[in-house]
Every structure is written in structure tokens, then in C-alpha cells.
Amino acid sequence: MKKRAITLTINGEEYNLNVPVHYTLLQVMRDQLNLTDVKYGCGRGECGACTVLLDVGKGGMQCKPTDKKTTYCTMSQSKRKPILACIALAATMDGKSITTVAGLAQNGDLHPVQKAFVDESAIQCGFCTPGMVLKAVSILEKNPKPSEEEIRNGLEGNICRCTGYVKIVKAVQVASKKTATGKR
């Protein structure tokens, strides 16, 4: 086997792919599918720039959206797990569903975490931002009201070379308040 046929759902869209077995998920997404919102930083699991969320349904079952355009959003009800596309082999992801930062907005409205990053200016060069935003989403899905320490622990594994951590933490706090009160 040098290539493997897989079905991968990305942001609710199903892709039938024939992937070389030594390709990472990151390589397939960026080079084969041109989904460049997933960033290549270190390629060694250390920076978090390539973070994507693995959609996990109830009981650990993977998500199988029925209607591509709308129902994947219901996945945000469950806990999506951040993983690293740079050290996941695409060929081992058959049948999986993932979310990238480009799949967070609903009906043209930014996700509360995205909005908070913009409002709090938690972005400098922006290279770490897709990974940071996805990580922040996963923190809040697991724990809607995290303490500052829990936010900082949760953000471990995502490195910002522009060192904007103070504003990033603030943005997660703001998003947490907004989601807790149901405002978008």
C-alpha cells in the first residue's frame, strides 16, 4: 500500500481522497486540498500551529454529519479534541471528522472566541491564531468557565512567537463570559 483511499470530513464537507500513506494530515490539507488556514510551524508536535479539532460525538463515537451544510455545527455541543495535524498520518484518519478555524463561523457569524480575539486585539502577526482559537474553543467546550490558570494550562502546547499571551488569555476570558451569558 503506497496510497490509501479515505473519507475525511473537514468543516462538514466530505472529501474522498487518495492519500500517499506517508503524508501527514497537515500535508494533505495544505498541499492537496489547499486548506491553508492550518499552519505549519515546527512539524514536531511542539508549537500547536497545526492544531485541528477532532469531532467526537457522544460515547466517543466519531461524528457523522447527515446534512453537510448545517448539522456539523451541532458538534460544538460535544467536546471536540485538539490534535496536531503535523504528526497525524492522513491515511489513519479514514471516517474521521475535523474542524479547522475556517469551520467555526456559523451563518456568517464569527464564533464567540474568534470575535473575542478580534475585539481584544489578541492577534499580532496571526500565525499562531488559527491554532490558538481552536485550542481556546476546546478549552471552553470542556470547561465553560475556566479560571485564568486553567486557561493558561489549556493553552500549553500553543506557542505565540509574538508573545501576545496576555491578550490571548483575556480574549478567552471574554469569550467565556459571552458564551456563559448566551450572547454571541
Added chain:
Amino acid sequence: MASSRILPEFELLIPQSIKEAVDLLGKLKNKASVMAGGTDVVISCTKGFGSPNVISLAEIPALDYVEYDSKSGLRIGAMATLQQVADNADVQKRYPALWKSAAINGTPQTRNMGTVVGNIMRASPSGDCICAILAIGGKVVLRGSKGKREVSIDDFYIKYRETACKSDELAVEIKIPAPAAGSCNAFARMTRTTLDLSKVNVAVRLDMSGKTVKEARVAIGAVAPTTIRLKKVEALLKGKQITDDVLQKIVETVPTEIKPIDDVRSTAEYRRDVAGIMVKRIILEALGK
């Protein structure tokens, strides 16, 4: 040339059952490496140390269990992630050493991908779950073409990154006994930053009878070619009450039992300086002091 963006080519095999995986291993032997979470295997590929054949366990059903039973103890399947173990209430309550070694391991992302069994099989002298399980005690369950066998964690590590697991064997689970009444355990490590690997890690299990130590197991990592047990320290603890004198003797004994080296994470001198204090503190932590 090795690159972290484009991996060198290899053959990927995705068996659908344990039997199929064992058959493949029997055929390919040391020309294949097993991949669980891949947080180590894929990174080895990026560095050009990959194997020509990678056998992924990703599609073998029902290997991702973490199960506790008050009689038979804890069983951790080969695909149970570090995060699953860290989130397990029985692990948190009964095996705080193992819980901590999983909960602080790497980053949230690598904990969602990496497995506890992968940590054990990676056989790194700084492996955090190795240190915890060596202190608590347990068995690695191996499956090969000749059937199933269990190897005690005490006999598992042979030399630097070499284990008792043969090239045609697969680790299917780790078994850890249920803690007896009065038994406690704890783990701690020292790193440069939280996501770095340990420069020293320590773990203890103390089986207490009132204030007296009946049995002690003390493990330390990153100070020898494999994680080791400190037998002299264990002997100092056995049958004793934990007084300041005993603790002071332990602090002095630890450096005589380890052989640290200088490397990127620390120096031999520093490791020797802190190891004794770390063991003392982890004993007190296990006792809730």
C-alpha cells in the same frame, strides 16, 4: 534528507485485529515499528530514524479502554490515550502517581494523541508514565506468534531504550494491581518548561501499616540508561517510621544509586544535587504531608 514537513516514504499497514497485527509483526520482525498515537513514531520519521514499515493500531477495535475493578485492579488498553487515563476517576483517586504522569505529559494535543502504553513501550529513560508505573508496580501484557505472556514492569527494561518485548510481539495492555488498604503513591518531575521532557522524575509507592512502612517502591528516571528503582532507599524505608533522620539518610543515599549524565536538559551535577531532595519530597507528598 529528513524534513519535518515531508516525511520520507514508508509502507503503512493498518491491521483490523490484534491477530492480524501479530501476524504482520511475525513476518516483518525488526523491519517494522508499531504505531499507537504516533507522537514518537512520526517524529522519529521526521528525523530520518523511521522504520521501512509502520504498523498502525488505529483501526483495531476496542483497544482504548481504561478499566478498574477492586479485585483485579486497573487495565489500560494499547490505544487508551494519556488524556483518557488523566480523566479517569479511578486513576485520579487510587493511582495519583499515574494520574499525574499522564496529566502533565506533553501538551493537551499530545495527550489526546499519545498513549500510556506507547509511553511504556518507547522506553525513554525520562518517560513519565514509566516512572509512575515502576513505582506502583504492574505487568505489560504481550501478544506474539507464540501466544500471550505477561512481563513484570520490574523486568521490562533491559538497557537504554530496550525492553523485554520481542520484535514479533505487540503490547496489548498494562495491568496494575488494586492498591491495598494503607497504600499510597505519588509522582513528581522537574522540567525546564512544562512541555519539556523530564530532567529528573521520581515516584513512590508506600504500603503503610499505621505509621510504619511495610513495603516501599521508589522509582527515578532520567538519571540512568533506564528508569530504575532505588533499592537502597527502599531498604532504608522498609519497616521504619518516616522520621527526619530516615529522610536525611535517604537524601544522602540517592546520589550513590544513580548514574546521571550531562545532556541538553540538564547536567549530571545538577541531577545528582536535586535527586535526593526530590525523593524526600515525593515521600512526604505520598503521605499527604
